[in-house]
Amino acid sequence: MPEPAIVYVHGNGNKVRKDLLKSHWDRALFGRDMGAASRMAYWAPLRYPEPLPDHGGADPSAGGGPAPGGTSGRETDRESVRESLRVTGREPGIPAGEEPGAGVPETPEEFVERTLRTARADAGPATEGPAADHAVDGVAEAELAGWLARMTYAAETFDRGEDTLPAPVPGVGVRALPLPVFLRSPIFKLLVERTFEDVHAYFFGGAGEAMREVVRTELAQVGDGPLVVLGHSLGSILAYEVLREEHRDVSLFVTVGSPLGIAEVQDRLARPSAVPAGVAAWVNVSDLRDLVALDHWLRSEYAPPERVTDHLVKNDSDNHHGIGEYLRSAPVQAHVRAVFNHLAGGQS
Template sequence: MPPAVVYVHGNGNKVRRELLKSQWDTALFGRDMAGATRMAYWAPLRYPEPLPDFRSDPLDGGPEPVEERAASPAPGAPPADRAAPEAPEEFVARTLDEARREAADTGPEVRAGRDGSALAGWLRDMTYLGDTLAHAGERAEPSAELPLEALPLPRAGRTAVFRRLVRHTFKDVHAYFFGGAGPAMREVVSEALDGPADGPLVVIGHSLGSVLAYEVLRELGREVELLITVGSPLAVTEVQDQLARPPAVPAGVAAWRNASDLRDLVALDHTLRPEYGPPERVTDLLVTNDSGNHHGIREYLSQPQVREPVHQLFGHVAHGPG
């Protein structure tokens, strides 16, 4: 019997479910896979309306929408009229305050005794790394010891894109762990896993979606032939501290492939194998993701190291006309 694929999308708002699934299908298979794949679509729990069709998702490295861009300074305005860049420490403090206020508005915390402070270290590390990348782009010859490439934007633009990514990412992460949204988000994944699957099951999680997929599989012990995580923060210590169970390969997962780009600021740590045993079931992959922020899902799904094991499970289905 042919396998089934369950996708779990990542941070931020998305286009409508059917279009999002088709986009992932096209990136992974080259065509829409109809009922062979399904999307665990949790975005409506966090956002009242989906993104308009064909609008680029900024969290996948697309351009920033016009209405969200900062106003440009008037031509000829003196430098003093322009806002000074926000220091990393200020950004961390402000973002934590925003996330805590949002959590207070959405309901009680579901994991008692946790106020989000453990994730502050991750946010701070991401912010400092963003500044490091911005500075690295100014060097004529980047050091061979730092295999990171700066975003293809001027420094101010790179910093703005990065911090915007972190701001949105952290809000959804905070809502999941501390804002009361976790149970409902995991239920969406559980329902998607309960769909028809006469053959092997493949689960693919991106970004925060990889955390959702992992925690649900860890809880349910569902048999999964292949778990693929891309752009995942699961290797980050501050994220591991918030997991309901100690890090380990979910009991029902036969093989786990984890792919990340060294420049992906969400996958701040790139190796799961040291923490998630048994290690023989885990393969960490370093790939090249050339989306604007090196975190885009389509660029991850189009990587041969990600596509090929899925295609092998599908056999001729994956290579049909299309």
């Protein structure tokens, strides 16, 4: 029987050099370097001229690596997410000349009004009329303020602890912005541009095709044996879109810390939300405190639902988004090792 293989797709931000990054992921997932059995779809050079330093062999993504926003070296891991998404205080995302004043915090109401004002300007004439009036009334602003509050570490971790059982599905899925699409899309673009630079480059900056080509190239290098594709953060979007277009047979698709459940991300996908045709099983893993995986349940969003399983885990990295913690989580270990059982059996 042909040997199984795994293709990793990394997420936002600059990374260490390709071979070292692959080795870090191998060791977190399998306990050893997997050699030719694993490949890394390494798109970071498209965005960053030089890789991160080796840090003496330490894995920067294990518990405090590049933030979900992909900081280009300007911000530390912890401060990038917390400051960029802070509702109060001077945010890095406030346009020049619109700061509420030196040392004066911007209130949630001010931030909501500024965000809606910019979105209305970006959306143009489509925002006029009864629908727009309803979208920007007090109810919508209160909903948006509530969403912004949730984006500042409001979520608690999953109390029952980590195991390999599927996560219970809530009655109503989370949506990042409870607004009509003609307002939601420009607001999403604004927030992504201010906070997640690589995501903005992928969706709005013309980098998407080159990034997807990196994934296609790595997939083309693997044989006909059982295949696992594992994407983290933005990497889960790249992997998903390539698998949707290529119809590649995949034994297991794993997404960790993925934003694919967010309606604003689904708005930007090239094809309607569905399990890629060749994917036999899709496992989605997230921590409730992970700001990137704002909607944690993909099962109800991607048909057929019987091929999708959602798991909630505890990711105790600084931003609750670290790849090392996700790779070491029980559900990821169990599902991936089931494909690699004759290679990884007995390895820790």
